[in-house]
Amino acid sequence: MKRIFNFSAGPAMLPESVLHQAADEMLDYKGSGMSVMEMSHRSKTYQGIIDEAEADLRKLLNIPANYKVLFLQGGGTTQFAMVPMNLMKNRVADYIITGHWAKKAYDEAKIFGKPNIIASSEDKLFSYIPDLKNLKYTPEADYVYMCENNTIFGTKYKSYPDTKGKILVNDASSCFLSEPLDVTKFGLIFAGAQKNVGPAGVTIVIIREDLLAIPPLPGTPTLLQYKIHADNGSMYNTPPAYGIYICGLVFKYLLGIGGLEAVKANNEKKAAILYNYIDSSKIFKGTVEKASRSLMNVCFRTGEPALDEAFLEGAKKAGFSNLPGHRSVGGMRASIYNAMPLAGVQALVDYMQKFEAEHVK
Amino acid sequence: MKRIFNFSAGPAMLPESVLHQAADEMLDYKGSGMSVMEMSHRSKTYQGIIDEAEADLRKLLNIPANYKVLFLQGGGTTQFAMVPMNLMKNRVADYIITGHWAKKAYDEAKIFGKPNIIASSEDKLFSYIPDLKNLKYTPEADYVYMCENNTIFGTKYKSYPDTKGKILVNDASSCFLSEPLDVTKFGLIFAGAQKNVGPAGVTIVIIREDLLAIPPLPGTPTLLQYKIHADNGSMYNTPPAYGIYICGLVFKYLLGIGGLEAVKANNEKKAAILYNYIDSSKIFKGTVEKASRSLMNVCFRTGEPALDEAFLEGAKKAGFSNLPGHRSVGGMRASIYNAMPLAGVQALVDYMQKFEAEHVK
Numbered sequence A, B: 001m002k003r004i005f006n007f008s009a010g011p012a013m014l015p016e017s018v019l020h021q022a023a024d025e026m027l028d029y030k031g032s033g034m035s036v037m038e039m040s041h042r043s044k045t046y047q048g049i050i051d052e053a054e055a056d057l058r059k060l061l062n063i064p065a066n067y068k069v070l071f072l073q074g075g076g077t078t079q080f081a082m083v084p085m086n087l088m089k090n091r092v093a094d095y096i097i098t099g100h101w102a103k104k105a106y107d108e109a110k111i112f113g114k115p116n117i118i119a120s121s122e123d124k125l126f127s128y129i130p131d132l133k134n135l136k137y138t139p140e141a142d143y144v145y146m147c148e149n150n151t152i153f154g155t156k157y158k159s160y161p162d163t164k165g166k167i168l169v170n171d172a173s174s175c176f177l178s179e180p181l182d183v184t185k186f187g188l189i190f191a192g193a194q195k196n197v198g199p200a201g202v203t204i205v206i207i208r209e210d211l212l213a214i215p216p217l218p219g220t221p222t223l224l225q226y227k228i229h230a231d232n233g234s235m236y237n238t239p240p241a242y243g244i245y246i247c248g249l250v251f252k253y254l255l256g257i258g259g260l261e262a263v264k265a266n267n268e269k270k271a272a273i274l275y276n277y278i279d280s281s282k283i284f285k286g287t288v289e290k291a292s293r294s295l296m297n298v299c300f301r302t303g304e305p306a307l308d309e310a311f312l313e314g315a316k317k318a319g320f321s322n323l324p325g326h327r328s329v330g331g332m333r334a335s336i337y338n339a340m341p342l343a344g345v346q347a348l349v350d351y352m353q354k355f356e357a358e359h360v361k
Helices: A016-024 A044-061 A075-087 A100-109 A209-213 A226-231 A241-256 A259-280 A305-317 A342-359 B016-024 B044-061 B075-087 B100-109 B209-213 B226-231 B241-256 B259-280 B305-317 B342-359
Strands: A067-072 A092-097 A114-120 A143-147 A167-171 A188-192 A203-208 A297-301 A332-335 B067-072 B092-097 B114-120 B143-147 B167-171 B188-192 B203-208 B297-301 B332-335
Touching: A016 A241, A016 B016, A044 A067, A044 A241, A044 A259, A067 A209, A067 A226, A075 A100, A075 A143, A075 A167, A075 A188, A075 A203, A075 A226, A092 A100, A100 A114, A100 A143, A100 A167, A203 A209, A203 A226, A209 A226, A241 A259, A241 B241, A259 A297, A259 A342, A305 A332, A305 A342, B016 B241, B044 B067, B044 B241, B044 B259, B067 B209, B067 B226, B075 B100, B075 B143, B075 B167, B075 B188, B075 B203, B075 B226, B092 B100, B100 B114, B100 B143, B100 B167, B203 B209, B203 B226, B209 B226, B241 B259, B259 B297, B259 B342, B305 B332, B305 B342
Parallel strands: A092 A114, A092 A143, A143 A167, A167 A188, B092 B114, B092 B143, B143 B167, B167 B188
Antiparallel strands: A067 A203, A188 A203, A297 A332, B067 B203, B188 B203, B297 B332
């Protein structure tokens, strides 16, 4: 069995011990005589799996009792619609545009009402997080929307806007469970699982209970109503049961290695190795403002497309997977989610140094 | 490793060889150095997986070129909304009500327009499929809706209504790939994967291309538009990649055992063992009209709740899982999907005979 260092922006690496356990339990989950894939979601055994997953997630994030945890389908893109369909009662909302995904969410909200852009970093190709101090909220806005970590551009919020009581909605997909998160700052947090948490096909939503009383917009399908899922423990219909099981294994693993403080320390260590080298390099440059740097997605380039090309070709041969930057920005991107071992980052830096030594004049 | 006979109505048994292969490939898919769960959905390797899955499904069902195959999320319940949102341009549709799920689909359609019930078997607790010969279609109806196999009640259509050119929509969830299906009879077929195909969290949609030109209703979220998924090869957003991979393994397995004619012959053999015994039994009775019997979900009872109870208790002890009927109907239900081995059905009949011998006076 070969395992490689996979720098994919998502779906991404999972802890090896989780994959081992999943493989071991594939034909017989804990003596049940069946795979978790084959199990009725109404069975006691499966109820135990989803309950334990939720309890462990609550432990990890210290989620207060007045927040519901939902395991849904449809990814972040479905949330782009569910957020306005469930929260935009005045048909107005404020959006902070820090990249591709925030923009997509803003575009989707136009189907349902009038989203306003109250800040954007598009002027500098989304290479920074806008100043959050003097945002002008629209008085009738139903919520304020942000995307905490911007996978494509490699930026991350280091603080949150003070929305003066307005509901703050956070697309935390690509930094979820990479560090502690103060849930109480938000009305709603959502995250696709396929970065730090589990396989694609599971979306986690954490929603403050009082928001469930807001009537959804007319024409909202039953399954796009948060309250339906909250009232039915995420089992109004058959949930993505196997994916939730894998998420649960990851939660257990994260608790086992010391919880999110320990995870954060490890992620900071990994990111520092890469950023420190980039900052000292003569040919590689980081692409975003230092104060806005993501711990998860490290974007860099040489400035010369042909050199980037040569670097990426060599990287591929050396066994580093998925290093090209997103097609909209080019260059390189190393996504170093929780499950990327420190050895992977070190090996990448070793290769970068070797490449630099060969190419610097 | 223990494996049991699991008569769950879904999620349900999967072929053991598929589970073995999934376990073997969990940490390293064909030398890629990663799990399919960890793989970028934009990678060549994953594109190969989804392309092969689609090609194999097309082979199995002989799907004509003018039909698109979509791998979606959200289950049948999401389709209950997507069908009207995408096809109900006059806001009118005709529904044939043969059970719980057809009724749910009908109720959901009310959010978007005026569905009409043109036939129903609710008068006899959904124990038969209504006569399809003299249905009165509503002239302005945009489509006619049916649910081919009724999981809870154990009935199945043996022919299809002639809709005189109107689009026929088929929820085929619980009989999909259990026998050949003439795709050309339908405008749209959908099926949740968790019966015969794969893990919950994947929904397969087969849609005739010309239907993609119908403009969705205003207010339809991007991800609930069939055309978006068709135009993007089911990858507008991150698909439920691992689930699709498992579906692909199942398709390959079904082709390997001879395709759907062979699958059907096997299913008929299994169902006959069970139905023949029930028909000859002095204490067990089938609950539906013989002409409407499902090959997948075999519903029966003794007529005495206490005796049912005793039977179910003994069955559980004997290692038969998930035999109680749906809570809305009671009694017993043996779901014998493709992956249930003949030995499982025979073992159940042996237990039933033993129970009968002990309890018949």
